[in-house]
Amino acid sequence: MTDVRPVPAASVATWDHEADVVVAGYGVAGAAAAVEAAGAGADVLVLERAGAWGGAAALAGGFIYMGGGTGLQKACGFDDSAENMAAFLDAAMGPGADRERIADYAEGSVAHFEWLVACGVPFKPEFFGEPGWEPLGDQGLMYSGGEDAYPFNTVAKPAPRGHVPQMQNKKQGQASAGFMLMKPLVQRATDLGVRALYDVRVQSLVVESDGRVVGITARQYGTDITVRARRGVVLGTGSFAFNESMMARFTPRIAGRPISAVEQHDGHGIRMAQALGADLAHTDATEVAFVVDPQQLVRGILVNARGQRYVAEDTYPGRAGQHTLYYQDDTAFLILDEQAQEEALASQTPKLILRKPKWVCETVAELEAEMGLPTGSLQDTVARYNEGAARGEDPVLHKKARWLRPIGSPVGALDLRHATGGFPLGGLRTTLHAQVLHVSGEPIPGLYAAGRCTAGLAAWGYASGISLGDGSFYGRRAGRSAARA
Amino acid sequence: MTDVRPVPAASVATWDHEADVVVAGYGVAGAAAAVEAAGAGADVLVLERAGAWGGAAALAGGFIYMGGGTGLQKACGFDDSAENMAAFLDAAMGPGADRERIADYAEGSVAHFEWLVACGVPFKPEFFGEPGWEPLGDQGLMYSGGEDAYPFNTVAKPAPRGHVPQMQNKKQGQASAGFMLMKPLVQRATDLGVRALYDVRVQSLVVESDGRVVGITARQYGTDITVRARRGVVLGTGSFAFNESMMARFTPRIAGRPISAVEQHDGHGIRMAQALGADLAHTDATEVAFVVDPQQLVRGILVNARGQRYVAEDTYPGRAGQHTLYYQDDTAFLILDEQAQEEALASQTPKLILRKPKWVCETVAELEAEMGLPTGSLQDTVARYNEGAARGEDPVLHKKARWLRPIGSPVGALDLRHATGGFPLGGLRTTLHAQVLHVSGEPIPGLYAAGRCTAGLAAWGYASGISLGDGSFYGRRAGRSAARA
Numbered sequence: 001m002t003d004v005r006p007v008p009a010a011s012v013a014t015w016d017h018e019a020d021v022v023v024a025g026y027g028v029a030g031a032a033a034a035v036e037a038a039g040a041g042a043d044v045l046v047l048e049r050a051g052a053w054g055g056a057a058a059l060a061g062g063f064i065y066m067g068g069g070t071g072l073q074k075a076c077g078f079d080d081s082a083e084n085m086a087a088f089l090d091a092a093m094g095p096g097a098d099r100e101r102i103a104d105y106a107e108g109s110v111a112h113f114e115w116l117v118a119c120g121v122p123f124k125p126e127f128f129g130e131p132g133w134e135p136l137g138d139q140g141l142m143y144s145g146g147e148d149a150y151p152f153n154t155v156a157k158p159a160p161r162g163h164v165p166q167m168q169n170k171k172q173g174q175a176s177a178g179f180m181l182m183k184p185l186v187q188r189a190t191d192l193g194v195r196a197l198y199d200v201r202v203q204s205l206v207v208e209s210d211g212r213v214v215g216i217t218a219r220q221y222g223t224d225i226t227v228r229a230r231r232g233v234v235l236g237t238g239s240f241a242f243n244e245s246m247m248a249r250f251t252p253r254i255a256g257r258p259i260s261a262v263e264q265h266d267g268h269g270i271r272m273a274q275a276l277g278a279d280l281a282h283t284d285a286t287e288v289a290f291v292v293d294p295q296q297l298v299r300g301i302l303v304n305a306r307g308q309r310y311v312a313e314d315t316y317p318g319r320a321g322q323h324t325l326y327y328q329d330d331t332a333f334l335i336l337d338e339q340a341q342e343e344a345l346a347s348q349t350p351k352l353i354l355r356k357p358k359w360v361c362e363t364v365a366e367l368e369a370e371m372g373l374p375t376g377s378l379q380d381t382v383a384r385y386n387e388g389a390a391r392g393e394d395p396v397l398h399k400k401a402r403w404l405r406p407i408g409s410p411v412g413a414l415d416l417r418h419a420t421g422g423f424p425l426g427g428l429r430t431t432l433h434a435q436v437l438h439v440s441g442e443p444i445p446g447l448y449a450a451g452r453c454t455a456g457l458a459a460w461g462y463a464s465g466i467s468l469g470d471g472s473f474y475g476r477r478a479g480r481s482a483a484r485a
Numbered sequence: 486m487t488d489v490r491p492v493p494a495a496s497v498a499t500w501d502h503e504a505d506v507v508v509a510g511y512g513v514a515g516a517a518a519a520v521e522a523a524g525a526g527a528d529v530l531v532l533e534r535a536g537a538w539g540g541a542a543a544l545a546g547g548f549i550y551m552g553g554g555t556g557l558q559k560a561c562g563f564d565d566s567a568e569n570m571a572a573f574l575d576a577a578m579g580p581g582a583d584r585e586r587i588a589d590y591a592e593g594s595v596a597h598f599e600w601l602v603a604c605g606v607p608f609k610p611e612f613f614g615e616p617g618w619e620p621l622g623d624q625g626l627m628y629s630g631g632e633d634a635y636p637f638n639t640v641a642k643p644a645p646r647g648h649v650p651q652m653q654n655k656k657q658g659q660a661s662a663g664f665m666l667m668k669p670l671v672q673r674a675t676d677l678g679v680r681a682l683y684d685v686r687v688q689s690l691v692v693e694s695d696g697r698v699v700g701i702t703a704r705q706y707g708t709d710i711t712v713r714a715r716r717g718v719v720l721g722t723g724s725f726a727f728n729e730s731m732m733a734r735f736t737p738r739i740a741g742r743p744i745s746a747v748e749q750h751d752g753h754g755i756r757m758a759q760a761l762g763a764d765l766a767h768t769d770a771t772e773v774a775f776v777v778d779p780q781q782l783v784r785g786i787l788v789n790a791r792g793q794r795y796v797a798e799d800t801y802p803g804r805a806g807q808h809t810l811y812y813q814d815d816t817a818f819l820i821l822d823e824q825a826q827e828e829a830l831a832s833q834t835p836k837l838i839l840r841k842p843k844w845v846c847e848t849v850a851e852l853e854a855e856m857g858l859p860t861g862s863l864q865d866t867v868a869r870y871n872e873g874a875a876r877g878e879d880p881v882l883h884k885k886a887r888w889l890r891p892i893g894s895p896v897g898a899l900d901l902r903h904a905t906g907g908f909p910l911g912g913l914r915t916t917l918h919a920q921v922l923h924v925s926g927e928p929i930p931g932l933y934a935a936g937r938c939t940a941g942l943a944a945w946g947y948a949s950g951i952s953l954g955d956g957s958f959y960g961r962r963a964g965r966s967a968a969r970a
Binding site for chain 1: 488489490579580581730733734735737738740756759760761762764765766767768769770791793794795811812813859860861862865869872880881882914923924925940944945
């Protein structure tokens with residue numbers, strides 16, 4: 001394990017590199033920070049551990065959570081406001097979500113969208129309205145957090161806020177619209193004179209005796225290097241998804257099952273700052289991925305080990321996964337009849353992605369017995385569901401009428417036990433200006449952070465696009481704050 | 486907010502007090518540390534913020550979780566082993582529980598019991614076998630973690646491990662057997678020459694340039710004082726239950742509802758150590774109290790907002806509370822018929838503690854309608870429960886046959902919405918020798934901790950007695966480690 005202890009500035013004899021603002025990590029937070037710092041006139045150097053820019057962002061589906069009436073929302077015919085967006089996020093980001101941050105983020109969202117467009121990020125003004133984890137084509141807008149599902153559709157006016165950069169020649173099942181976010185941002189940074197060093201693994205923060213962060217040490221090709229930051233250091237080093245010890249201590253329920261993270265996400269950036277007394281927040285919170293296609297999910301009923309329904313099947317599938325992992329001991333079964341399975345197969349979803357039922361029977365009673373569920377439990381659940389569905393209602397979980405149809409025969413069940421994974425959402429506690437907070441409550445001078453090495457908008461809840469969203473939004477803040485310092 | 490930053494030893498001109506081992510906090514961890522450090526020949530000074538010793542421990546019900554075949558278990562006719570105890574704790578302390586710590590604790594449990602007895606802590610060799618949060622009389626032993634309930638009774642051989650110090654002249658409903666733990670421990674410490682200063686609020690750790698902790702600064706009656714620790718500092722300062730910011734960031738679900746904590750539990754000790762780069766663990770985990778009497782709980786069925794059962798009603802009531810708070814959005818109703826309510830009233834439980842039903846009806850259908858539950862939901866649940874109960878079975882949740890009886894008429898429901906509270910279980914990461922770990926993975930020289938300022942045995946799960954248990958057990962380790970340093 002590399003040491004994370006701070007290095008006294010007095011012990012640094014020579015600086016191998018120097019810049020006004022030094023950014024650790026060339027993912028979405030680092031790229032946004034670099035563009036803004038350079039735009040504010042700072043000389044910027046980015047240190048990236050991998051051999052190329054991109055981070056987890058470049059491999060991501062590419063949702064950026066924005067709203068409040070962006071140009072794309074308007075072009076697709078949706079009304080939204082900052083207040084409406086904040087009302088949704090307050091409800092959906094979970095107990096402990098930071099309302100002040102949510103209000104700040106919603107308030108700045110339209111301008112953030114315009115900034116991305118000005119940086120050259122392309123968005124096609126077309127809405128994708130089918131169930132799915134992301135658009136199947138190159139559509140630019142989609143519901144990505146269950147905004148139109150219960151209970152959120154009773155809290156705020158539904159508006160889609162998942163903004164997806166447009167990919168040329170996208171192939172079915174290919175998920176890297178995030179590349180089309182990163183490419184223009186890095187191009188823009190380069191145009192502004194931002195320099196980057198690759199294969200550089202940051203080690204420790206360099207600190208003056210008064211506590212100010214003035215540089216960073218790193219290893220490059222086996223050699224120790226020192227990098228001076230005249231104005232500030234920005235951490236954009238990602239989460240601790242690949243740090244086994246931290247995952248076991250903070251997010252045991254997804255330990256060993258990191259999803260949508262890259263190996264560089266080993267928590268080192270977080271620990272370097274903790275070694276200076278930096279505070280943490282929401283360390284327990286995780287995003288949850290659920291390995292099932294929404295085309296099946298919306299057409300079935302999701303039950304637990306007691307044969308009970310527990311979440312509206314047409315909500316954000318990550319939320320269904322979260323309820324399964326946290327509230328149902330990672331045990332779920334999706335009950336769907338032959339017609340539902342055929343409809344899902346007839347959708348545009350790639351056939352390979354759709355799961356096959358593990359059990360298929362003529363009657364629900366037989367299915368319940370084969371699955372080993374308590375006698376009568378599934379029969380009761382299906383009978384009540386069918387009773388409501390026949391009149392277009394779901395009194396228990398309020399699934400939308402569009403997806404209500406009595407379950408017929410033959411009937412099958414997908415085995416969704418241990419079909420979850422995810423990445424941690426907790427990390428460094430920061431101000432709205434992306435200053436890293438010490439446990440004393442004061443900012444650590446010269447140290448800024450954004451992206452998944454920080455606690456962002458989400459606490460217990462999540463929506464797709466929140467990480468690229470708060471990473472880019474507060475990455476920009478970090479770059480501006482550091483350039484001004 | 487008082488600053489928590491470390492003070493350089495070079496800046497301390499004079500020491501107002503000095504000892505080999507300085508203990509912050511005179512609760513259970515501090516008292517156990519003081520006894521052991523003094524017993525090992527160290528000169529010990531305890532700094533207590535309140536006007537007297539005791540901490541949360543002296544106000545607690547007094548369970549100490551011990552087993553593996555203690556003298557008390559044997560005297561009450563129960564078999565147990567360290568392996569059996571560890572098997573239960575591995576299952577019950579939740580995802581992320583530290584198996585190495587559990588094994589260590591179980592291994593040393595019989596000797597720990599004998600040490601407490603040798604210190605003068607009295608235990609009456611009598612088992613209390615009725616439902617309740619604690620014994621109604623002065624009995625010394627009780628199930629305190631659902632050891633005899635599903636699913637734990639399938640994982641390990643049931644053995645009661647809640648050891649309760651005997652109180653003289655205990656009055657009904659009075660809950661301070663913890664005083665009978667603290668009084669002998671403090672007496673023993675005093676006999677060994679331990680000194681104590683009261684009304685002393687610790688502020689910052691004093692640190693040598695090489696990182697070793699050599700003292701502590703504090704405020705007493707408005708004056709700053711410095712205290713030198715020749716061998717080590719032991720933190721026994723309790724949890725962050727009364728730190729609003731930490732509760733909001735780490736344990737939002739119990740924020741504003743601290744239970745079984747004292748106001749001194751403001752997280753300051755944790756933050757002082759974090760300021761040195763100390764690591765944290767299980768910051769999200771909480772104990773959960775459930776404001777309902779088990780005499781009612783076991784005789785009813787607990788349902789959620791969808792009219793579904795979700796936890797065996799005869800398990801550890803804290804577990805029922807935990808499932809309610811975390812998995813059912815803090816919403817529960819206890820359905821029980823008139824006969825069940827009368828049986829509970831006929832028990833020895835003080836009448837004042839038993840809740841009255843909010844709704845009472847002749848039929849379940851009427852009750853369901855009055856409560857506003859989805860039509861048919863509660864009717865289905867009760868019908869299936871009654872079907873099983875009639876033949877002495879609970880196929881869904883495996884409540885013990887002793888408590889199974891079909892629910893009759895009239896039937897009522899207790900309103901158990903927002904009937905929970907608790908205290909956080911997360912805190913400083915320590916070794917099994919109670920050394921505080923730096924984020925680098927190395928111990929911080931001279932710094933030890935135990936009790937609820939540390940992450941102990943419990944992660945997601947809990948049993949009554951775990952906090953006084955690991956607080957006293959690792960408090961002793963802290964005292965011995967510091968004395969030896």
